[in-house]
Amino acid sequence: MNRPDWDDPGNPSPPAPITITLDAGGTALKGALLVNGQLVPGSFLIRPSASQGTAEEAIASFAGACHDLLSFYASAFRPVDYRDSIRIGFAFPGPFDYAKGVALLQGIGKYDGLYKLSVRDLLRSKFQSLKPSFPGAMMNRLTAADIRFGNDAFMFGLGASIRFRGERLVCLTLGTGLGSAFVENGRIVAGKDGIPGSGMLYAEPYQDHIVDSYFGRRGILRMASERGLLTDGIDVADLAEAATRGNGQARDLFREFGSNLGGMLRPYLSGFRPDRLVLGGQISGSLPLWERDMQLALGTHSVPIDCLEDGTSAVFYGIEKLFDDTANDLSAPYYH
Numbered sequence: 001m002n003r004p005d006w007d008d009p010g011n012p013s014p015p016a017p018i019t020i021t022l023d024a025g026g027t028a029l030k031g032a033l034l035v036n037g038q039l040v041p042g043s044f045l046i047r048p049s050a051s052q053g054t055a056e057e058a059i060a061s062f063a064g065a066c067h068d069l070l071s072f073y074a075s076a077f078r079p080v081d082y083r084d085s086i087r088i089g090f091a092f093p094g095p096f097d098y099a100k101g102v103a104l105l106q107g108i109g110k111y112d113g114l115y116k117l118s119v120r121d122l123l124r125s126k127f128q129s130l131k132p133s134f135p136g137a138m139m140n141r142l143t144a145a146d147i148r149f150g151n152d153a154f155m156f157g158l159g160a161s162i163r164f165r166g167e168r169l170v171c172l173t174l175g176t177g178l179g180s181a182f183v184e185n186g187r188i189v190a191g192k193d194g195i196p197g198s199g200m201l202y203a204e205p206y207q208d209h210i211v212d213s214y215f216g217r218r219g220i221l222r223m224a225s226e227r228g229l230l231t232d233g234i235d236v237a238d239l240a241e242a243a244t245r246g247n248g249q250a251r252d253l254f255r256e257f258g259s260n261l262g263g264m265l266r267p268y269l270s271g272f273r274p275d276r277l278v279l280g281g282q283i284s285g286s287l288p289l290w291e292r293d294m295q296l297a298l299g300t301h302s303v304p305i306d307c308l309e310d311g312t313s314a315v316f317y318g319i320e321k322l323f324d325d326t327a328n329d330l331s332a333p334y335y336h
Helices: 055-076 119-133 137-143 152-163 217-226 236-244 248-272 282-301 311-323
Strands: 018-024 028-035 045-048 086-092 146-151 169-174 178-184 187-190 276-280 305-307
Touching (some): 055 119, 086 119, 119 146, 152 178, 169 282, 276 282, 276 311
């Protein structure tokens, strides 16, 4: 990696802002650096999430990731000093007060320890407490960082919109549940064309509960249990492998999943009329098992489907958009 000349005394202009991006998932914490809006090669970080731990453990995990990413920058480019503008952006699952940085997750199996606490304030306090252990400019710059938050599915959608410029997109993340974003002209859309006011589908009524209960890991495992396919240690990846190898019951499970997903999405696609459906999340890798049935259920509202293999990179680029002050608040939906 070439060393920039930012520390050249003949070049008084400050360096480009350094953005630390963190995707705070329930299973894994992922991070990367963006400099001048570009992902820095080799900076990708992944480690087990502390989402099941106490508030102190979760914040320590975030602080450690920030320190490690900025240390990577120092080793790849140059030491951090007073000139550097550091930004820290989070993709966080909801419910969450993204403007205030306050976590509101409770009873969903991740980050319960942060309930009603300001992640922003706690993280700054943690950086402050680490200063004696890490003398120099790094912790000072982290303590002074601009810290912002956005919904994880929204960040995925905003990042995907960079790849598919000018297109109207419906973006879904299929993980534990279903995350969603409706995107037009690089903006999150909500409250028009039949889109919920939140811009999200997870809490919308579906069958005898809500969307989130049916589409994602929870929903697939429930379907497997109903079919007698769920034994100790079996997860979605095992069911997908069984279906790929020709297990009829597993294959039928995914076909029904696709048909149900298409039926659920049809009224939203009818109103929003997207150019493309973009998928991310681990379960999107099983798309070949259920794409045909989903498209059949969509009928005349069928659209091209793209499954992003580098969906995490899309999230990182979406997080970078949180710091675009020429736009409205991208952590919340865009209302028409």
